[in-house]
Amino acid sequence: MKRHNLAIALSALLTSGAANADIIISEYIEGSSNNKAVEFFNAGSADVDLSTYVLEIYSNGSTEAGNTVPLEGTLPPNGLFVVAHPSANESILAIADKTGNLYYNGNDALVLKDGEVVIDSMGQVGVDEDWASEGVAMAEQTLRRKDSITSGDTDPSDVYEPHVEFDSYERDDISDLGFHLGFGEAPAEPKPEPAPEFGACGDSATLISAVQGSGFSSPMVDQEVVVEAIVTADHQGGSGSLGGFFLQEEDADQDGDPATSEGIFVYHQDTDVSVGDRVRLAGPVSEYYDSTQISNLTDITVCSSGETVSAAALSLPVSAMADFEAIEGMLVTFDHAVVVNSVDTLSRYGEFAISNERHYTPTQVAAPGEAEEPNLGLSSMLIDDAMSGSNPDVVPFPAGNLSALNSLRVGTEITNPTGVINYSFSEYRLVPTEELQYVDTNPRTDSPELADEGDLRIASFNVENLYNGDGQGGGFPTDRGADTEAEYQRQLAKIVAAIVNMNADIVGLNEIENDGFGENSAIAQLTAEVSAESGVDWAYVVFEGSDFVGSDSITNAMIYRTDRVAETGTAVFTTDAPFDFGNRPPIAQTFHDLLNEDEVTVVVNHFRSKGGCSDSAAAGDQDSGDGQGCWNATRVQAAETMLDWLAGDPTGRDVEDVLVIGDLNAYGMEDPIQALIDGGMTDLQMAELGAENHTYLYQGLSGSLDHALASASLSDKVVAVANWHINADEPVALDYNVEYKSETNQANFYNADPYRSSDHDPVIVAIATVEGDTGDNDGGDPDVDDGGSAPPGEEEMPNIDHATTSGSFPLWLGLSALFLALVRRRA
Structure with missing residues (x-):
């Protein structure tokens, strides 16, 4: 939307609310995974009824709020109210007064309103931009309101520079959450859970489904757990490998909840394991760039070998990104063939995109504005070689390795691939555990294939x-x-x-x-x-x-x-x-x-x-x-x-x-x-x-x-x-x-x-x-076959713009035409 049209689109949003300007956004956290929180501070001298207040989130330049979080209760002078993402870590949740739909990134605008009156805002509604200025950014930082700011920004359409009113701190810094200007009360420190006994193979253990939880991050981050499960993929060795292995809960121990994953990645190379081993291990849970894993193991033992687990069925498109998260770390098999949809980064990172079908630009197949753009995030994912680094000498896709004479083309079909689901660099990836079966549905041709060659x-x-x-x-x-x-x-x-x-x-x-x-x-x-x-x-x-x-x-x-x-x-x-x-x-x-x-x-x-x-x-x-x-x-x-x-x-x-x-x-x-x-x-x-x-x-x-x-x-x-x-x-x-x-x-x-x-x-x-059919040769212009001149009064048109007139038609070309008429047009 053009800037000068925002006044029309946001007329209700821009109503000034000076009388209600005592509540401000005092802290903003855009941390790793779902560690997001917003703190509100009553800078006024009277109690404020929060039941009419709502935090609105405007995503990706939208002029309509995509998510809203109603506030509640009464906030006294110098009081604080903290809203957290429901899947934030326990430290944030321990401080929060409420959880809500805090689904935002650094390019999304936040607006606090009392009814229809704007009380405070961050970002610029109607503009899609990563809000940053002089090192202060709404993406991947903790922001705290400067002590000198006691009233909110009531114009969410103006140019936004976060450094003017906020100071920045490192990502996931919550050391001041729940405090502002010396006001606030620290929550009681939670008592640390004692480390579980490692026990013996077959003893009770924490289920992987409990470690993964039903959200985008584990509810057990930083807790030490003992798990016992089956190795489904081994990526421990070799330079550039993932440096660990994937575990999946035995079929009999799976919880049956489709929202919780039964698999997990274990970052560990010191103990050699193999696919089919049942392994018991202990270590803390962590989120490594939003991928749940167990690392820094304190104990590990191989209980048995030669065991199997069932692969989960996967089909594209999924209905929501949470469907991918629910199988993170698991062994899966597609229940349909997939199509190679992009090979842009095949040689650079050993990865390519697959989808349920070839996807077309909306305006290729429908009038502008009438076709919905395919949601590639839900209908596509990557197949990955599970190696770090870039520009490898060997790219294992397609079979026999990529080369000039052995290409992997968009449109190629792969029959029901099987592998484990990994998450890295903000993408869900299938790491194959079986050889991919390619069907050359889009083969190279030596020349264009035409139904008729023509003349x-x-x-x-x-x-x-x-x-x-x-x-x-x-x-x-x-x-x-x-x-x-x-x-x-x-x-x-x-x-x-x-x-x-x-x-x-x-x-x-x-x-x-x-x-x-x-x-x-x-x-x-x-x-x-x-x-x-x-x-x-x-x-x-x-x-x-x-x-x-x-x-x-x-x-x-x-x-x-x-x-x-x-x-x-x-x-x-x-x-x-x-x-x-x-x-x-x-x-x-x-x-x-x-x-x-x-x-x-x-x-x-x-x-x-x-x-x-x-x-x-x-x-x-x-x-x-x-x-x-x-x-x-x-x-x-x-x-x-x-x-x-x-x-x-x-x-x-x-x-x-x-x-x-x-x-x-x-x-x-x-x-x-x-x-x-x-x-x-x-x-x-x-x-x-x-x-x-x-x-x-x-x-x-x-x-x-x-x-x-x-x-x-x-x-x-x-x-x-x-x-x-x-x-x-x-x-x-x-x-x-x-x-x-x-x-x-x-x-x-x-x-x-x-x-x-x-x-x-x-x-x-x-x-x-x-x-x-000689065009205009019989219409009065020069006959190019004999090189004659135009009849009087019918000269050729003068040069138009930048032009050059060809020479007369050579006699030998006319003779060539007679010869060509006697033979087939195309040899």
């Missing part, structure tokens, strides 16, 4: 910042892309392999270096390499009227096979608004199919990205929260302006067949795509592949940012469309970069093949050209 194939390909330095082996690092000549050669080889294998006749490119058209330019070197690798002659479209296409560091470009097509129009681009900044200038050229003398105008685009609007964007370009991100109005304007530009036949050819391709930075149902459809274009991917198609993967959500849209006449000729999944579904480790890779991984993870040549998948369109 003419046109592709769109974002080459992810292909920069060639100075074109002579130097000039690295550049603005983007490869950092060294060696990296560039690795990148170039993969992109060339992708272009050659996609078997297209015309390829529109995004994100290639905007360094002109000379022999050392990025486009010239790429074209030369494609020609050399494919064994056929390729050319690139030149804009001789300008050294560069626009002013951005990257640009759009086109290359084509000279034995299949020829340029017949005036190659053009426009830098008129909104293509003067943000949106890269679209480029257009008309091509002549040599087989059937058919013409098509190809337009390559790269619309402005979704990020970084901040306060500089106008209203329509701000992120409205409907899923379209920033700069949506600018992208819509680009779509509409481009259509108007094309209506003027900018290439000088009056051709009805038009193909709009490129990275439009908009998913399938978003406004820019709908603007093109409203302008008469057909979304070929939607028409041929359905809404659930993708060229890009972002944070576990799939969708198409790369598009192909055809005019009405051309759409009738389209026989097949494919998104060739060589990039989005592949681990990023398989790209050309050498950062964060050992020499072993630089060799093992790289191959000069199409896979992970970019972060976007190419789109390929197959067209059945029409024999004798």
Whole structure:
């Protein structure tokens, strides 16, 4: 929500309450796990009836309270009232006057109200921000009100800087909780529980379910316990291991409560144990970064071996995060197959995400604001190699270890995996205890699979910042892309392999270096390499009227096979608004199919990205929260302006067949795509592949940012469309970069093949050209077949924007067409 609209949304919330301003928030605790508490102090001179007071919590920038905690009782002058999270540790609960829904983090606002009157506040309602200033933060700190502050902050919409009124202390510091300005009464010190007798195997012991409890943290933190249970997974040895083992209660001793876990991690390496051992041990309970464990053992013995426990059933999605917590430390088996949903951190940390199905960006499959974003927290979790550290030489997923020739792709199915549930780095993880069974439901293909090859194939390909330095082996690092000549050669080889294998006749490119058209330019070197690798002659479209296409560091470009097509129009681009900044200038050229003398105008685009609007964007370009991100109005304007530009036949050819391709930075149902459809274009991917198609993967959500849209006449000729999944579904480790890779991984993870040549998948369109459909050749413009001039009074259109007119159509290409007509189109 925009700041200037907050007054409307929060009119009731902002009512001043000077007469009731004696109650203040005097201490705020955002500790580990659920150790959260808020202290209130009566700074006035009269008793205050708290029955009309409520603490409201506004989460993640919301303007509506997600949780509320009503206060109670009467608070005398200098009196204190402490509210604690119900699962806080015993020390906090011993001080608390009440427990309540204190579910907050450092980016959530707190508002104390008496009826509808604001009495005090922390944070800024309607803004999602981690509140911090000059070292004082609402996240992971204890904050105490300065002694000089005796009245509350009654404007919860103003800019919030916590250091102005609060001092900070270390996380979990509760030494002053229940005290303020010297007032308060210390609770009676609880008598420590005596350490339990260790006993013998088979003697009574504390159940693991009691240690785990039904909340997100153990109710027995810092207490010494004796447990006896079965080892389900052993991760004691080796550098980088978890340094312990998982225990699970025997089946007969499980409590039957679905809210309490029967498993726990034991941090201990000094006594060797094995899976199936029944172990009796003693040690204190702790929460290690919110993971319940037993460590610092005072005694341990192995009672027997060869025993088993039953694995609990697990299915995704779960209904709440508490469902994961209820199986923390336990042995589980999925009761259904799972799908690999993200491999972003596979090589970095030996982990990948699984889910119940592939998840799509909401605006790929439904209109903005109408589709609910998948809750990946409930429907996904990680599979982990249980090793600490980063960038290991050996990544054990998939079977046989990750390599350039042995990839783990998003969409791969895993049959009912089994393992123990670990919690670390704020994620629940399945650590496999059995070999994962992979089903290759999304295999690599050597080339795009199309139902019909057609006579003419046109592709769109974002080459992810292909920069060639100075074109002579130097000039690295550049603005983007490869950092060294060696990296560039690795990148170039993969992109060339992708272009050659996609078997297209015309390829529109995004994100290639905007360094002109000379022999050392990025486009010239790429074209030369494609020609050399494919064994056929390729050319690139030149804009001789300008050294560069626009002013951005990257640009759009086109290359084509000279034995299949020829340029017949005036190659053009426009830098008129909104293509003067943000949106890269679209480029257009008309091509002549040599087989059937058919013409098509190809337009390559790269619309402005979704990020970084901040306060500089106008209203329509701000992120409205409907899923379209920033700069949506600018992208819509680009779509509409481009259509108007094309209506003027900018290439000088009056051709009805038009193909709009490129990275439009908009998913399938978003406004820019709908603007093109409203302008008469057909979304070929939607028409041929359905809404659930993708060229890009972002944070576990799939969708198409790369598009192909055809005019009405051309759409009738389209026989097949494919998104060739060589990039989005592949681990990023398989790209050309050498950062964060050992020499072993630089060799093992790289191959000069199409896979992970970019972060976007190419789109390929197959067209059945029409024999004798020569576009405007019979309409009065020059006949490109004989190179004739225009009849008097019907000269070609002048250059529009930045343009160059192609030379006359070579005779040898006409002879080639006669020959090609006698043979099959595609060998």
